[in-house]
Amino acid sequence: MAGYVLVVELSRAMVVQEPGLAPAALLLGGAALAAIAVGWRSELLGLGRSRFGLRLLGGLALGAVLLLPAAARSGAMPMLPAGLAFAAIAVSIGEEIAFRGVLYAVLEEVGGAPLAILGSTLLWTLAHVLSHPPAFLGAVAAAGLLLALWRWACKDLVGPIIGHVIADLGL
Amino acid sequence: MKRGAILAVAAAIYLLAAWMVAPGFYDGFGPPQAYNWTCPPPQAGANIKPKSGHVEIKVINGKSDANSAFTDDGQIVIGFLPGAFDTTGRTTITVDITPLATCPQPPGLKFVTNVYQITASAPLVTPANLEMLYSNLEPQPDDVYRADDPEGAWHSIGHASTAPPFTIITTTTKLGYFAAGYKQSSPASGAVVVGGGQVLPIIVAILIVVVVLAGLPLAMMRRRRSSGDKSDGDEP
Numbered sequence: 137m138a139g140y141v142l143v144v145e146l147s148r149a150m151v152v153q154e155p156g157l158a159p160a161a162l163l164l165g166g167a168a169l170a171a172i173a174v175g176w177r178s179e180l181l182g183l184g185r186s187r188f189g190l191r192l193l194g195g196l197a198l199g200a201v202l203l204l205p206a207a208a209r210s211g212a213m214p215m216l217p218a219g220l221a222f223a224a225i226a227v228s229i230g231e232e233i234a235f236r237g238v239l240y241a242v243l244e245e246v247g248g249a250p251l252a253i254l255g256s257t258l259l260w261t262l263a264h265v266l267s268h269p270p271a272f273l274g275a276v277a278a279a280g281l282l283l284a285l286w287r288w289a290c291k292d293l294v295g296p297i298i299g300h301v302i303a304d305l306g307l
Numbered sequence: 308m309k310r311g312a313i314l315a316v317a318a319a320i321y322l323l324a325a326w327m328v329a330p331g332f333y334d335g336f337g338p339p340q341a342y343n344w345t346c347p348p349p350q351a352g353a354n355i356k357p358k359s360g361h362v363e364i365k366v367i368n369g370k371s372d373a374n375s376a377f378t379d380d381g382q383i384v385i386g387f388l389p390g391a392f393d394t395t396g397r398t399t400i401t402v403d404i405t406p407l408a409t410c411p412q413p414p415g416l417k418f419v420t421n422v423y424q425i426t427a428s429a430p431l432v433t434p435a436n437l438e439m440l441y442s443n444l445e446p447q448p449d450d451v452y453r454a455d456d457p458e459g460a461w462h463s464i465g466h467a468s469t470a471p472p473f474t475i476i477t478t479t480t481k482l483g484y485f486a487a488g489y490k491q492s493s494p495a496s497g498a499v500v501v502g503g504g505q506v507l508p509i510i511v512a513i514l515i516v517v518v519v520l521a522g523l524p525l526a527m528m529r530r531r532r533s534s535g536d537k538s539d540g541d542e543p
Contacts, residue, residue: 158471193521200514201318205325207511278324282317289310302514306507 137172137242138259141234144168145263148227152267162223169230172238181237182293194290195298202279202303221305228300235260235280236287236296253284260284279303342442343380345421346410357382357421360404366394376402376425383423383485386436392429401428407484411457418488419445422457425482434478437464439487441473448487451477457484 148165152158173181235256244252260280261273268276283296343357358379364387365372371394375386383404392400407422420441441448450463467476475487 189521190525193518193525196514197518200511200518201321202325203507203511203514205322207507208326274327275321275325278317278321282314282321285314285317289314306510 138239141169141172141239142259142263144234145231146266149264149267159220159223162220162227166223166226166228166230169227169234173233176238176241180241181233182240182287182291183237188294191290191292191294192298194286194292194295196302198283198286198295198299199302199306201282202299203306206306224304225301228304229297231260231263232283232293232297232300235263236283237293240284240287249288253281253288256284256287257281342440342444343382343421344442345406345408348444355380357406359406362402364392364400364402366398366400369394371400371429374402376404378404378406378423382421382440383425384438385425385479386438387431388433388435391431391433391435392427393432394429397429399428402426407457409457413454413461415491416452416461416488417491418452418486419448420487422484422486424457424484427482431480431482434480435482436476437479437485438470438474438476439485441475441487443473446489448475449489451475451479451485451487453479453481454484455481461486 144165148161151161151165178184239259240252240256243255247255257277257280261277264273264276283300286295286299287293341354343355345357347354360376360378360383362374362376364374370390371387371392373387373389373391375384377384385402385404387402394400403424403426405424405426407424409422410418411422412418420439423439437451439451448466450466452461453464454461464479465477470476479485
Protein backbone atom coordinates (compact mmCIF):
# COMPACT_ATOMS: atom_id res chain seq x y z
CA MET A 137 0.00 0.00 0.00
CA ALA A 138 2.86 2.36 0.88
CA GLY A 139 4.51 1.41 -2.40
CA TYR A 140 1.35 2.29 -4.35
CA VAL A 141 1.09 5.69 -2.64
CA LEU A 142 4.78 6.48 -3.23
CA VAL A 143 4.58 5.46 -6.90
CA VAL A 144 1.50 7.67 -7.40
CA GLU A 145 3.15 10.62 -5.66
CA LEU A 146 6.49 10.31 -7.44
CA SER A 147 4.80 9.80 -10.85
CA ARG A 148 2.68 12.87 -10.20
CA ALA A 149 5.78 14.88 -9.33
CA MET A 150 7.43 13.86 -12.61
CA VAL A 151 4.41 14.37 -14.88
CA VAL A 152 3.67 17.77 -13.33
CA GLN A 153 6.94 19.06 -14.84
CA GLU A 154 5.72 18.31 -18.37
CA PRO A 155 4.38 21.36 -20.16
CA GLY A 156 0.59 21.60 -19.96
CA LEU A 157 0.13 18.45 -17.90
CA ALA A 158 0.31 19.93 -14.39
CA PRO A 159 -3.44 20.32 -13.61
CA ALA A 160 -4.32 16.92 -15.10
CA ALA A 161 -1.46 15.22 -13.26
CA LEU A 162 -2.49 16.78 -9.97
CA LEU A 163 -6.17 15.95 -10.40
CA LEU A 164 -5.49 12.36 -11.43
CA GLY A 165 -2.86 12.00 -8.71
CA GLY A 166 -5.33 13.23 -6.08
CA ALA A 167 -8.00 10.82 -7.33
CA ALA A 168 -5.53 7.91 -7.41
CA LEU A 169 -4.49 8.66 -3.82
CA ALA A 170 -8.08 8.95 -2.62
CA ALA A 171 -8.94 5.65 -4.35
CA ILE A 172 -6.85 3.83 -1.78
CA ALA A 173 -9.62 4.47 0.75
CA VAL A 174 -12.18 2.41 -1.18
CA GLY A 175 -13.54 -0.28 1.10
CA TRP A 176 -12.45 1.43 4.32
CA ARG A 177 -15.00 2.54 6.90
CA SER A 178 -14.88 6.31 7.25
CA GLU A 179 -14.61 6.06 11.06
CA LEU A 180 -11.37 4.07 10.75
CA LEU A 181 -9.90 6.86 8.65
CA GLY A 182 -10.85 9.60 11.12
CA LEU A 183 -13.72 10.80 8.94
CA GLY A 184 -16.58 10.29 11.39
CA ARG A 185 -19.29 12.94 11.76
CA SER A 186 -19.16 13.38 15.53
CA ARG A 187 -17.96 16.76 16.87
CA PHE A 188 -17.88 18.07 13.31
CA GLY A 189 -17.75 21.70 14.45
CA LEU A 190 -14.61 21.02 16.46
CA ARG A 191 -13.02 19.18 13.54
CA LEU A 192 -13.81 22.08 11.23
CA LEU A 193 -12.38 24.54 13.72
CA GLY A 194 -9.29 22.38 14.11
CA GLY A 195 -8.79 22.45 10.35
CA LEU A 196 -8.93 26.24 10.34
CA ALA A 197 -6.42 26.33 13.20
CA LEU A 198 -4.09 23.93 11.35
CA GLY A 199 -4.41 26.06 8.21
CA ALA A 200 -3.48 29.16 10.19
CA VAL A 201 -0.41 27.44 11.68
CA LEU A 202 0.70 26.11 8.28
CA LEU A 203 0.37 29.54 6.65
CA LEU A 204 1.77 31.58 9.53
CA PRO A 205 5.46 31.59 8.46
CA ALA A 206 4.56 32.62 4.90
CA ALA A 207 2.15 35.28 6.18
CA ALA A 208 4.85 36.72 8.42
CA ARG A 209 7.39 36.66 5.60
CA SER A 210 5.68 37.81 2.45
CA GLY A 211 2.11 38.84 3.04
CA ALA A 212 0.99 37.75 -0.41
CA MET A 213 -1.08 34.88 -1.66
CA PRO A 214 -0.20 33.24 -4.95
CA MET A 215 -2.28 33.82 -8.00
CA LEU A 216 -2.93 30.27 -9.02
CA PRO A 217 -4.51 29.67 -12.41
CA ALA A 218 -8.00 28.22 -11.87
CA GLY A 219 -6.99 24.76 -13.07
CA LEU A 220 -4.13 24.61 -10.61
CA ALA A 221 -6.33 25.84 -7.75
CA PHE A 222 -8.84 22.99 -8.30
CA ALA A 223 -5.97 20.55 -8.73
CA ALA A 224 -4.41 21.78 -5.48
CA ILE A 225 -7.65 21.01 -3.62
CA ALA A 226 -7.89 17.54 -5.19
CA VAL A 227 -4.33 16.58 -4.39
CA SER A 228 -4.54 17.91 -0.80
CA ILE A 229 -7.59 15.77 -0.10
CA GLY A 230 -6.02 12.75 -1.81
CA GLU A 231 -2.79 13.09 0.15
CA GLU A 232 -4.57 13.36 3.49
CA ILE A 233 -6.77 10.34 2.77
CA ALA A 234 -3.72 8.33 1.71
CA PHE A 235 -1.15 9.35 4.34
CA ARG A 236 -3.07 10.35 7.47
CA GLY A 237 -6.07 8.19 6.55
CA VAL A 238 -5.30 4.73 5.16
CA LEU A 239 -1.53 4.47 5.73
CA TYR A 240 -1.92 5.81 9.26
CA ALA A 241 -4.68 3.28 9.98
CA VAL A 242 -2.66 0.37 8.58
CA LEU A 243 0.50 1.34 10.48
CA GLU A 244 -1.47 1.87 13.68
CA GLU A 245 -2.90 -1.61 13.36
CA VAL A 246 0.58 -3.06 12.83
CA GLY A 247 2.61 -1.16 15.43
CA GLY A 248 0.39 1.24 17.32
CA ALA A 249 0.28 5.04 17.31
CA PRO A 250 4.06 5.70 17.39
CA LEU A 251 4.62 3.67 14.21
CA ALA A 252 1.58 5.28 12.58
CA ILE A 253 2.79 8.82 13.35
CA LEU A 254 6.44 8.29 12.46
CA GLY A 255 5.79 5.92 9.55
CA SER A 256 3.20 8.13 7.86
CA THR A 257 5.46 11.17 8.34
CA LEU A 258 8.44 9.35 6.83
CA LEU A 259 6.42 8.15 3.83
CA TRP A 260 4.93 11.63 3.36
CA THR A 261 8.43 13.15 3.34
CA LEU A 262 9.73 10.49 0.92
CA ALA A 263 6.80 11.17 -1.39
CA HIS A 264 7.84 14.82 -1.64
CA VAL A 265 11.50 14.18 -2.44
CA LEU A 266 11.02 14.68 -6.19
CA SER A 267 8.67 17.63 -6.03
CA HIS A 268 10.63 19.66 -3.48
CA PRO A 269 14.17 20.99 -3.28
CA PRO A 270 16.07 19.31 -0.40
CA ALA A 271 15.99 22.49 1.68
CA PHE A 272 12.20 22.27 1.88
CA LEU A 273 12.02 18.70 3.14
CA GLY A 274 12.50 19.69 6.79
CA ALA A 275 9.40 21.87 6.65
CA VAL A 276 7.52 19.15 4.75
CA ALA A 277 8.43 16.58 7.42
CA ALA A 278 7.48 18.95 10.23
CA ALA A 279 4.12 19.62 8.57
CA GLY A 280 3.56 15.87 8.16
CA LEU A 281 4.41 15.29 11.82
CA LEU A 282 2.01 18.01 12.95
CA LEU A 283 -0.84 16.62 10.83
CA ALA A 284 -0.15 13.04 11.95
CA LEU A 285 -0.09 14.11 15.61
CA TRP A 286 -3.43 15.85 15.10
CA ARG A 287 -4.79 12.63 13.61
CA TRP A 288 -3.56 10.76 16.70
CA ALA A 289 -4.56 13.31 19.33
CA CYS A 290 -8.04 14.05 17.96
CA LYS A 291 -8.66 10.80 16.03
CA ASP A 292 -9.63 13.11 13.19
CA LEU A 293 -8.83 13.50 9.51
CA VAL A 294 -11.25 16.36 8.73
CA GLY A 295 -8.93 18.88 10.41
CA PRO A 296 -5.82 17.84 8.44
CA ILE A 297 -7.79 17.85 5.16
CA ILE A 298 -9.09 21.37 5.75
CA GLY A 299 -5.72 22.64 7.01
CA HIS A 300 -3.89 21.08 4.05
CA VAL A 301 -6.32 22.54 1.49
CA ILE A 302 -6.03 26.01 3.05
CA ALA A 303 -2.22 25.79 3.09
CA ASP A 304 -1.99 24.61 -0.51
CA LEU A 305 -4.28 27.34 -1.77
CA GLY A 306 -2.36 29.91 0.25
CA LEU A 307 1.07 28.83 -0.93
CA MET B 308 -3.95 18.02 28.12
CA LYS B 309 -0.82 16.03 27.42
CA ARG B 310 -1.92 15.54 23.80
CA GLY B 311 -2.56 19.26 23.48
CA ALA B 312 0.96 20.00 24.71
CA ILE B 313 2.44 17.53 22.19
CA LEU B 314 0.47 19.19 19.41
CA ALA B 315 1.70 22.61 20.54
CA VAL B 316 5.31 21.37 20.47
CA ALA B 317 4.76 19.92 16.98
CA ALA B 318 3.29 23.24 15.83
CA ALA B 319 6.33 25.08 17.24
CA ILE B 320 8.70 22.66 15.45
CA TYR B 321 6.84 23.24 12.20
CA LEU B 322 6.92 27.03 12.60
CA LEU B 323 10.68 26.88 13.21
CA ALA B 324 11.33 24.53 10.26
CA ALA B 325 9.10 26.52 7.92
CA TRP B 326 10.62 29.83 8.99
CA MET B 327 14.03 28.60 7.83
CA VAL B 328 12.84 28.13 4.21
CA ALA B 329 10.59 30.56 2.38
CA PRO B 330 7.67 30.23 1.90
CA GLY B 331 7.41 27.39 4.43
CA PHE B 332 5.08 24.47 3.85
CA TYR B 333 4.72 24.25 0.16
CA ASP B 334 3.10 21.52 -1.91
CA GLY B 335 4.59 22.13 -5.29
CA PHE B 336 2.06 24.43 -6.98
CA GLY B 337 4.10 27.60 -6.98
CA PRO B 338 7.70 28.15 -7.97
CA PRO B 339 9.96 26.21 -5.58
CA GLN B 340 12.13 29.23 -4.97
CA ALA B 341 11.17 32.83 -4.44
CA TYR B 342 11.69 35.04 -7.47
CA ASN B 343 14.74 37.27 -7.28
CA TRP B 344 13.51 40.75 -8.09
CA THR B 345 15.27 43.81 -9.40
CA CYS B 346 12.35 45.85 -8.07
CA PRO B 347 10.45 43.64 -5.59
CA PRO B 348 6.69 44.22 -5.39
CA PRO B 349 5.41 45.38 -2.00
CA GLN B 350 4.12 41.92 -1.13
CA ALA B 351 7.50 40.23 -1.68
CA GLY B 352 9.43 39.28 1.41
CA ALA B 353 13.19 39.21 1.80
CA ASN B 354 14.65 39.62 -1.67
CA ILE B 355 17.86 38.50 -3.32
CA LYS B 356 19.04 40.47 -6.32
CA PRO B 357 18.74 38.56 -9.62
CA LYS B 358 21.86 36.91 -11.01
CA SER B 359 23.54 37.28 -14.37
CA GLY B 360 24.76 34.54 -16.72
CA HIS B 361 27.54 33.92 -19.21
CA VAL B 362 28.45 31.19 -21.67
CA GLU B 363 31.11 30.71 -24.30
CA ILE B 364 29.93 28.71 -27.30
CA LYS B 365 32.51 26.87 -29.37
CA VAL B 366 32.65 27.19 -33.13
CA ILE B 367 33.20 23.74 -34.62
CA ASN B 368 33.82 23.35 -38.36
CA GLY B 369 32.58 26.88 -38.91
CA LYS B 370 29.31 26.32 -37.05
CA SER B 371 28.48 27.48 -33.55
CA ASP B 372 27.79 24.52 -31.25
CA ALA B 373 24.45 23.89 -29.56
CA ASN B 374 24.44 25.44 -26.10
CA SER B 375 22.37 27.47 -23.69
CA ALA B 376 22.97 30.50 -21.54
CA PHE B 377 21.22 30.95 -18.23
CA THR B 378 21.44 33.09 -15.15
CA ASP B 379 22.83 31.52 -11.98
CA ASP B 380 19.37 31.64 -10.38
CA GLY B 381 17.81 29.98 -13.46
CA GLN B 382 15.26 32.75 -14.00
CA ILE B 383 16.00 33.02 -17.72
CA VAL B 384 17.41 30.44 -20.10
CA ILE B 385 18.16 30.95 -23.78
CA GLY B 386 18.97 27.90 -25.89
CA PHE B 387 20.80 27.96 -29.21
CA LEU B 388 20.72 25.28 -31.90
CA PRO B 389 23.86 24.35 -33.87
CA GLY B 390 24.69 27.13 -36.32
CA ALA B 391 22.60 29.70 -34.46
CA PHE B 392 25.23 32.44 -34.88
CA ASP B 393 27.06 34.04 -37.77
CA THR B 394 30.53 32.74 -36.95
CA THR B 395 32.53 34.58 -39.60
CA GLY B 396 36.10 34.94 -38.30
CA ARG B 397 35.31 33.60 -34.83
CA THR B 398 36.36 30.56 -32.81
CA THR B 399 33.99 31.17 -29.89
CA ILE B 400 30.78 33.11 -29.34
CA THR B 401 30.25 34.81 -25.99
CA VAL B 402 26.71 35.22 -24.66
CA ASP B 403 25.94 37.34 -21.60
CA ILE B 404 22.68 37.76 -19.69
CA THR B 405 22.41 40.74 -17.37
CA PRO B 406 19.39 41.80 -15.32
CA LEU B 407 18.65 45.44 -15.96
CA ALA B 408 19.22 47.55 -12.84
CA THR B 409 16.02 49.50 -13.47
CA CYS B 410 12.43 48.39 -14.02
CA PRO B 411 10.97 50.14 -17.06
CA GLN B 412 7.18 49.90 -17.38
CA PRO B 413 6.30 50.94 -20.92
CA PRO B 414 2.88 52.53 -21.41
CA GLY B 415 0.12 49.95 -21.85
CA LEU B 416 2.28 47.06 -20.63
CA LYS B 417 2.77 45.53 -17.21
CA PHE B 418 5.92 43.49 -16.80
CA VAL B 419 5.79 40.75 -14.19
CA THR B 420 9.44 39.75 -14.45
CA ASN B 421 12.76 41.52 -14.35
CA VAL B 422 14.06 42.96 -17.59
CA TYR B 423 17.07 41.03 -18.88
CA GLN B 424 19.59 42.14 -21.46
CA ILE B 425 21.00 39.33 -23.60
CA THR B 426 24.02 40.12 -25.73
CA ALA B 427 26.26 37.97 -27.93
CA SER B 428 29.56 38.59 -29.65
CA ALA B 429 28.05 37.56 -33.00
CA PRO B 430 24.71 38.09 -34.69
CA LEU B 431 21.99 35.49 -34.23
CA VAL B 432 20.96 33.89 -37.53
CA THR B 433 18.44 31.25 -36.42
CA PRO B 434 15.75 31.52 -33.74
CA ALA B 435 16.73 30.84 -30.14
CA ASN B 436 14.47 29.28 -27.56
CA LEU B 437 13.80 31.55 -24.57
CA GLU B 438 12.40 30.44 -21.20
CA MET B 439 11.58 32.85 -18.40
CA LEU B 440 10.38 32.05 -14.90
CA TYR B 441 7.83 34.31 -13.29
CA SER B 442 6.69 34.78 -9.73
CA ASN B 443 3.48 33.58 -8.14
CA LEU B 444 3.10 37.03 -6.62
CA GLU B 445 2.10 38.58 -9.92
CA PRO B 446 -0.52 37.61 -12.52
CA GLN B 447 0.43 35.16 -15.22
CA PRO B 448 2.08 36.95 -18.17
CA ASP B 449 0.49 36.75 -21.62
CA ASP B 450 3.64 37.15 -23.71
CA VAL B 451 7.35 37.78 -23.71
CA TYR B 452 8.30 41.26 -24.90
CA ARG B 453 11.53 42.36 -26.59
CA ALA B 454 13.13 45.75 -27.12
CA ASP B 455 16.37 47.11 -28.57
CA ASP B 456 16.32 49.90 -25.99
CA PRO B 457 14.58 49.40 -22.62
CA GLU B 458 13.26 52.96 -22.75
CA GLY B 459 12.09 52.54 -26.36
CA ALA B 460 9.39 50.48 -28.02
CA TRP B 461 8.63 46.96 -26.76
CA HIS B 462 7.22 44.30 -29.07
CA SER B 463 5.50 41.05 -28.20
CA ILE B 464 7.37 37.95 -29.33
CA GLY B 465 4.53 35.68 -28.21
CA HIS B 466 4.58 32.59 -26.10
CA ALA B 467 4.42 28.82 -26.58
CA SER B 468 1.05 27.24 -25.89
CA THR B 469 2.46 24.87 -23.29
CA ALA B 470 5.05 25.48 -20.61
CA PRO B 471 5.82 24.16 -17.13
CA PRO B 472 4.07 25.97 -14.28
CA PHE B 473 5.30 29.53 -13.70
CA THR B 474 7.40 29.44 -16.87
CA ILE B 475 6.80 31.23 -20.17
CA ILE B 476 8.51 29.99 -23.32
CA THR B 477 8.97 31.61 -26.70
CA THR B 478 11.48 31.94 -29.52
CA THR B 479 13.39 35.00 -30.62
CA THR B 480 15.24 35.88 -33.79
CA LYS B 481 17.04 38.84 -32.23
CA LEU B 482 18.78 39.44 -28.94
CA GLY B 483 18.21 42.57 -26.87
CA TYR B 484 16.09 43.29 -23.79
CA PHE B 485 13.46 40.78 -22.65
CA ALA B 486 10.66 40.75 -20.08
CA ALA B 487 7.41 38.84 -19.64
CA GLY B 488 4.18 40.67 -19.01
CA TYR B 489 0.72 41.51 -20.25
CA LYS B 490 -1.17 44.37 -21.80
CA GLN B 491 -2.47 46.57 -19.03
CA SER B 492 -5.78 47.24 -20.76
CA SER B 493 -6.81 43.63 -20.18
CA PRO B 494 -6.11 41.41 -17.19
CA ALA B 495 -3.71 38.56 -17.77
CA SER B 496 -5.49 35.63 -19.38
CA GLY B 497 -5.96 32.50 -17.30
CA ALA B 498 -4.96 34.27 -14.12
CA VAL B 499 -7.39 33.89 -11.28
CA VAL B 500 -6.57 36.37 -8.60
CA VAL B 501 -6.81 34.31 -5.45
CA GLY B 502 -5.26 37.05 -3.44
CA GLY B 503 -2.50 39.54 -3.69
CA GLY B 504 -1.25 42.54 -1.80
CA GLN B 505 -1.15 42.00 1.94
CA VAL B 506 -4.01 39.52 1.95
CA LEU B 507 -2.25 36.50 3.47
CA PRO B 508 -1.71 38.01 6.95
CA ILE B 509 -5.34 39.15 6.90
CA ILE B 510 -6.53 35.63 6.06
CA VAL B 511 -4.36 34.10 8.78
CA ALA B 512 -5.61 36.71 11.27
CA ILE B 513 -9.22 35.92 10.29
CA LEU B 514 -8.56 32.19 10.74
CA ILE B 515 -7.12 32.82 14.21
CA VAL B 516 -10.04 35.08 15.21
CA VAL B 517 -12.59 32.52 13.95
CA VAL B 518 -10.83 29.72 15.83
CA VAL B 519 -10.67 31.76 19.05
CA LEU B 520 -14.22 33.13 18.84
CA ALA B 521 -15.77 29.80 17.89
CA GLY B 522 -13.50 27.88 20.24
CA LEU B 523 -14.41 29.85 23.35
CA PRO B 524 -18.11 28.84 23.42
CA LEU B 525 -17.14 25.27 22.61
CA ALA B 526 -14.61 25.24 25.47
CA MET B 527 -17.21 26.71 27.84
CA MET B 528 -19.77 24.12 26.78
CA ARG B 529 -17.25 21.34 27.39
CA ARG B 530 -16.35 22.78 30.81
CA ARG B 531 -20.02 23.04 31.79
CA ARG B 532 -20.64 19.52 30.54
CA SER B 533 -17.67 18.11 32.45
CA SER B 534 -18.61 19.97 35.65
CA GLY B 535 -22.19 18.72 35.14
CA ASP B 536 -20.86 15.18 34.82
CA LYS B 537 -18.81 15.67 38.01
CA SER B 538 -21.84 16.89 40.00
CA ASP B 539 -23.87 14.05 38.54
CA GLY B 540 -21.16 11.74 39.76
CA ASP B 541 -21.31 13.26 43.26
CA GLU B 542 -24.91 12.39 43.49
CA PRO B 543 -25.60 9.19 45.39
